[in-house]
Amino acid sequence: MKPFPSPLRRHLGRLLAAWLMPALLLQPLPGRPHEGAPHADEAPAAGPADHLPRRLPDGAVALPKPVQRTLALRTVVAEPRSVPAVVQLAGRVVTDPQADGHVQASWSGRLEPGPQGLPLPGQAVRAGQVLARVVANVDPLARAQQAAQQAELRAARTLAEQRLQRLQSLADTVPRKDIDAARSELASLDARLAALAPATAPVELLRAPVSGVIARSEAVAGQVVEARDLLFEIVDPRRLLIEAIAFDAGLAADVVGAELQSGDRRWPLAFVGAARVMKEQALPLLFRVRQREGLPLALGQPVTVAVQRRTPLQGMPLPAAALVRSAANEPQVWVKTAPERFEPRRVQHLPLDGGRVLITAGVQAGERVVTDGAAMLPQVR
Secondary structure (H helix, E strand, O other), X not given: OOOOOHHHHHHHHHHHHXXXXXXXXXXXXXXXXXXXXXXXXXXXXXXXXXXXXXXXXXXXXXXXHHHHHHHOOEXXXXXXXXXXXXXXXXXXXXXOOOOOEEEEOOOOEEEEEOOOOOOOOOOEEOOOOEEEEEEEOXXXXXXXXXXXXXXXXXXXXXXHHHHHHHHHHOXXXXXXXXXXXXXXXXHHHHHHHHHHOOOOOOEEEEEOOOOEEEEEEOOOOOOEEOOOOEEEEEEOHHXXXXXXXXXXXXXXXXXXXXXXXXXXXXXXXXXXXXXXXXXXOOEEEEEEEOOOOOOOOOOOOEEEEEEEEEEEEEEXXXXXXXXXXXXXXXXXXXXXXXXXXXXXXXXXXXXXXXXXXXXXXXXXXXXXXXXXXXXXXHHOO
């Protein structure tokens, strides 16, 4: 067989190379896997979903450690204990009758500032300090009658004084008793004139009955006040009382201790006593604040008082932040069962105070319950 001509061989070689080249490029190189195939001794890389929080089929939540640190999750170990029963009562801040003072006008008149001006709310005053003056309003007719009476008394005094002088000049010839009677009459006329002098424009000095701070001021210079109008109220902020309302009359004999709740802070209270007369179908209980530093209280401010009773309760006290609501609006807590696994537990609880609850069922002793950040776990989907 004759070989092909040289030009024809070259043309067939180009066609063969164009047909075989794609097939050769698709073949994997020896000892090197093609793109996308893992090595036999190399594990598959973790996907991005493994580093994200996710809800598991059984209702638990898988939460990686970095996410736990981002959410600032904190847990506590549930420990059963015996704690006193706590009743939360609504109360308000009242004054101590021995440290409270009211400044009122005795008669109607025009109000004028005292020597140091009218005191302002929050200003400290001392007992006996003049706070204001009240110039009485006198009827013009009554003032004219008083002026006429004063004129008559002054004329009578002049005559009595002249009579006394004549009798004293005749002391050797007149009885001593006549001179004493004239002197006594002159003294009586002087006293009557002195008594009527302030009646024409009487001024009442309003003094502070106790030392303390001006809690309320209703005084304005120049205003016309009526008798018994309350112008100033003085309180001692160190001697305020807390009045709580109890609807159980037997609670007064079962009080062990009490705390005043204000946000996340607690202040101990000392039980003073209970009234024996119902007030609006409730029994008022009085408490005194033991520690006043940093306690912002204002007269009439509503507060919450947690009263501890002698009756003990068994359970696991936990912070109130650990208790959350499920999708069915049932109370539950989240328990950390593994380093990155959290399970919801439906619980039964009783309120202890504003910052704690008592878990009576649903959590086992020794389990770690989420306290800080528990409200974020139900949001994981």
